[in-house]
Amino acid sequence: MRGALCLCVALAATTASSDTPSLSxxxxxxxxxxxxxxxxRAEPIHDEATASWVVGFTLSRPAAQQFADLTxxxxxxxxxIHVCGRLVSEPTVRDRIVGGQGLLxxxxxxxxxxxxxxxxxxxECVPGWGEGVGxxxxx
Numbered sequence: 001m002r003g004a005l006c007l008c009v010a011l012a013a014t015t016a017s018s019d020t021p022s023l024s025x026x027x028x029x030x031x032x033x034x035x036x037x038x039x040x041r042a043e044p045i046h047d048e049a050t051a052s053w054v055v056g057f058t059l060s061r062p063a064a065q066q067f068a069d070l071t072x073x074x075x076x077x078x079x080x081i082h083v084c085g086r087l088v089s090e091p092t093v094r095d096r097i098v099g100g101q102g103l104l105x106x107x108x109x110x111x112x113x114x115x116x117x118x119x120x121x122x123x124e125c126v127p128g129w130g131e132g133v134g135x136x137x138x139x
Contacts, residue, residue, distance in 0.1 A: 024082040027074035036121030038063035044112030053112040064100025072096035084125030
């Protein structure tokens with residue numbers, strides 16, 4: 001899924017200065033909030049097959065185990081994925097997700113960069129950051 005163009009903004013998770021949750025996974029089975037220190041990688045990736053942008057992310061080993069537990073208990077349920085409080089995706093969990101890696105869809109290259117930076121704590125979570133970008137916000 002990696003395209004030829006990849007602008008990497010990944011920084012060592014230990015450089016993040018805040019424990020404020022920047023990434024949340026919410027299901028009927030529970031909620032898992034992550035701060036930047038739980039992310040090993042988050043970077044914009046251009047998927048040339050679909051000509052779209054995604055954010056590839058990798059969780060730390062402990063966070064990956066918690067994510068696997070959450071998704072294992074949520075098979076068949078919708079999982080809300082929030083970045084800085086904004087709903088960015090609502091996939092249905094088909095199976096337990098192991099390995100701690102995932103992809104989040106983005107509407108543009110700029111949004112992919114913003115998502116990755118906020119997930120990593122490079123950019124602060126700001127109210128209304130995604131207004132006018134995409135149609136994934138719920139009223």
